Amino acid sequence: MTMPVDDNLNAFCTHGRGDRRTQDSGALAGLTFAVKDFFDVAGLPTGAGSPEWLATHPVPTQSSPVVDRLFAAGGTMVGKTHTDEMAWSLNGENAHYGTPINPAAPGRIPGGSSSGSAAATAGGLVDFAIGSDTGGSVRLPASYCGVYGIRTTHGRIPLDGAVPLAPSYDTVGWFSRSAALMARVGEVLLDGVRAPRRPKRVLIARDLFAALEPRVVEVLQPGLAQLAAMLGEPEPVEVAGDQRPAWRNAFRVLQSAEAWAAHGAWVNAVKPAFGPGVKERFAAAAVLDPAEVVAAKALRDTITATMRTLLQDDAVLIAPTAPGIAPLRNSTGEALETFRARSLELLCPAGHAGLPQLSLPLATLDDCPIGLSLIGGRACDEDLLALAAELEAGSTKPR
Secondary structure, three states: OOOOOOOOOOOEEEEEEEEEOOOOOOOOOOOEEEEEOOEOEOOEOOOOOOHHHHHHOOOOOOOOHHHHHHHHOOOEEEEEEOOOHHHOOOOOOEOOOEOOOOOOOOOEOOOOOOHHHHHHHHOOOOOEEEEEEOOOOOHHHHHHHOOEEEEOOOOOOOOOOEOOOOOOOOEEEEEEOOHHHHHHHHHHHOOOOOOOOOOOEEEEEHHHHHOOOHHHHHHHHHHHHHHHHHHOOOEEEOOOHHHHHHHHHHHHHHHHHHHHHHHHHHHHHHOOOOOOOHHHHHHHHOOOOHHHHHHHHHHHHHHHHHHHHHOOOOEEEEEEOOOOOOOEOOOOHHHHHHHHHHHHHHHHHHHHHOOOEEEEEEEEEOOEEEEEEEEEOOOOHHHHHHHHHHHHHHHHOOO
């Protein structure tokens, strides 16, 4: 047995504490992990960041395949971590359970919705942690907390036994302080793992970098230089151009439609007391115009074709993860919504197209972390993980 975790970060749910492992050998033996409270673990409640969800759903008798795979590889689970309510936020502030502390920037939000998993990893409470990513719920907290975080190819890892938010976007992801460990976890979780391939083309998202403030671009330059030294000088490309707001709006519409389809009946029956932001999003989802949904689906088809063409033939795209460092805790709703909109414009291209994206902790601004991302073609997750591990190994060699 490992020692109980001293949760000094408010990262863990009180209903999901306790060590558990099923075997002592395997690729992850000797390592501890935490699981976002969106995934079922047999014998522990699944709360989804909502007291009403916790109260109205039975304790699962089976674990999610993600959890079973980690147990089968010898990992030790030490608890379930806090999430934003119904995973429908990027902030990490939960009106019912509080805000996990961001160990890398204690006065700032940890990001969400995989807030507890990011905080527990960044704070060294676990070796790695599982999250889910729909609109950026692993990538953004990874950037804010200064850890590695991946959104995997949509459908590459089964999501059975996980609470849905928007199923056509929902993916499994994870965090670690080590790129090498990120790759080890990938070998356990990814379906159909193959030998990594190096990219044949390296691209950089000129328009997404142009959307950042100059001082953010400036601090990302050393990371970009590291990647260029390893992969070659990237070719500038336009991803969304002036369509960034339209791409973001299509994500908003489709996520809202799917969230209401998944949970509308429960919301109407239980009338949960949602916190700020989540309450308004569910209210708007209940009255979506069907014509808007049809138009958003058509635009997503176009976006998917654009992104997959861009990244065909083993290309990799370098992009910013976030528009800046984590906002301050208890910021005003308007300020957070503006930052959320800017974030989604950077995060939604990979989400729309179902592509993998890995955030690398390569920069800081005002002593706070900020991530740089690699986006790959469909089912190129292991390629991204291998590149991160290679970059990490190269940066730690004696000079």
